Amino acid sequence: xxxxxxxxxxxxxxxxxxxxxxxxxxxxxxxxxxxxxxxxxxxxxxxxxxxxxxxxxxxxxxxxxxxxxxxxxxxxxxxxxxxxxxxxxxxxxxxxxxxxxxxxxxxxxxxxxxxxxxxxxxxxxxxxxxxxxxxxxxxxxxxxxxxxxxxxxxxxxxxxxxxxxxxxxxxxxxxxxxxxxxxxxxxxxxxxxxxxxxxxxxxxxxxxxxxxxxxxxxxxxxxxxxxxxxxxxxxxxxxxxxxxxxxxxxxxxxxxxxxxxx
DNA sequence: ATGCCTAAGCCCCTTAGA
Numbered sequence: 001x002x003x004x005x006x007x008x009x010x011x012x013x014x015x016x017x018x019x020x021x022x023x024x025x026x027x028x029x030x031x032x033x034x035x036x037x038x039x040x041x042x043x044x045x046x047x048x049x050x051x052x053x054x055x056x057x058x059x060x061x062x063x064x065x066x067x068x069x070x071x072x073x074x075x076x077x078x079x080x081x082x083x084x085x086x087x088x089x090x091x092x093x094x095x096x097x098x099x100x101x102x103x104x105x106x107x108x109x110x111x112x113x114x115x116x117x118x119x120x121x122x123x124x125x126x127x128x129x130x131x132x133x134x135x136x137x138x139x140x141x142x143x144x145x146x147x148x149x150x151x152x153x154x155x156x157x158x159x160x161x162x163x164x165x166x167x168x169x170x171x172x173x174x175x176x177x178x179x180x181x182x183x184x185x186x187x188x189x190x191x192x193x194x195x196x197x198x199x200x201x202x203x204x205x206x207x208x209x210x211x212x213x214x215x216x217x218x219x220x221x222x223x224x225x226x227x228x229x230x231x232x233x234x235x236x237x238x239x240x241x242x243x244x245x246x247x248x249x250x251x252x253x254x255x256x257x258x259x260x261x262x
Numbered sequence: 263a264t265g266c267c268t269a270a271g272c273c274c275c276t277t278a279g280a
Contacts, residue, residue, distance in 0.1 A: 010268075010269070010279085011268085011270075013269085013270085014268085014269060014270085015269095035269095035279085037269070037270065038270090061270090061271085062269085062270050062271065062277085062278085063270085063277090063278070114278085114279065114280060115280095116279085116280070154280075168280085171280070172280085173280065206280075208266090208267080208279095209267035209268055209279095210265080210266040210267045210268090210280095211265090211266050211267085212266090213267095220280090222280080249268095252267090252268080252279085252280080
């Protein structure tokens with residue numbers, strides 16, 4: 001059995017005690033992290049090595065940043081950043097994508113752009129980034145290696161993936177363009193693990209820090225694990241470590257995970 | 263229409279998040 005988790009930690013320095021605690025309690029074989037918010041030099045690889053995790057990371061000052069941790073092994077990096085579709089994509093220097101081979105699996109950690117405010121360049125960037133992600137995902141598909149694309153997609157796929165049908169309707173996370181781009185990936189054959197196991201929705205992975213969202217369970221589902229058919233055939237369980245959202249100094253996201261048979 | 267919270271930077275206020 002292989003357990004793969006995705007966790008938007010919202011600042012690795014501020015969150016290190018919570019992160020170490022979570023790794024030791026839930027023992028994921030692979031952990032995909034987002035919003036590291038640290039330059040490469042500041043990444044606490046030693047702390048992970050001490051508890052048996054190898055790591056690769058792509059850092060950036062203040063914002064973004066992604067990493068892949070693997071228990072008892074070193075992830076083998078295969079891609080850093082998404083390939084360009086048009087020349088302007090070369091201007092993108094944001095650290096949002098990292099991909100590795102780990103124990104015969106292909107795993108990507110994804111921090112998809114938020115896209116607010118809209119309309120505007122940030123929303124355009126989000127949609128272009130999704131186009132690039134879809135194209136690159138197709139190219140992985142052709143390699144026929146079991147693949148998991150895990151991360152913070154900043155997309156609320158269905159009305160049942162948010163606490164209120166009326167909330168966030170004008171937000172980039174719920175705009176039809178964002179949802180359509182996400183649906184196109186599912187149309188290509190990628191399986192949204194949580195959606196498959198909980199078709200009725202009502203599962204959240206994010207609760208705003210503000211306005212007592214956590215206390216009132218006003219959340220939504222934006223962290224997703226997408227599986228190619230080889231990985232989807234092995235899917236035996238998935239869930240959200242919701243309880244970790246209620247601890248001291250938490251991230252605004254909870255970890256999301258799947259288990260694959262061996 | 264706005265602030266609500268939180269983190270990081272180089273700083274005690276601004277930017278960004280979702």
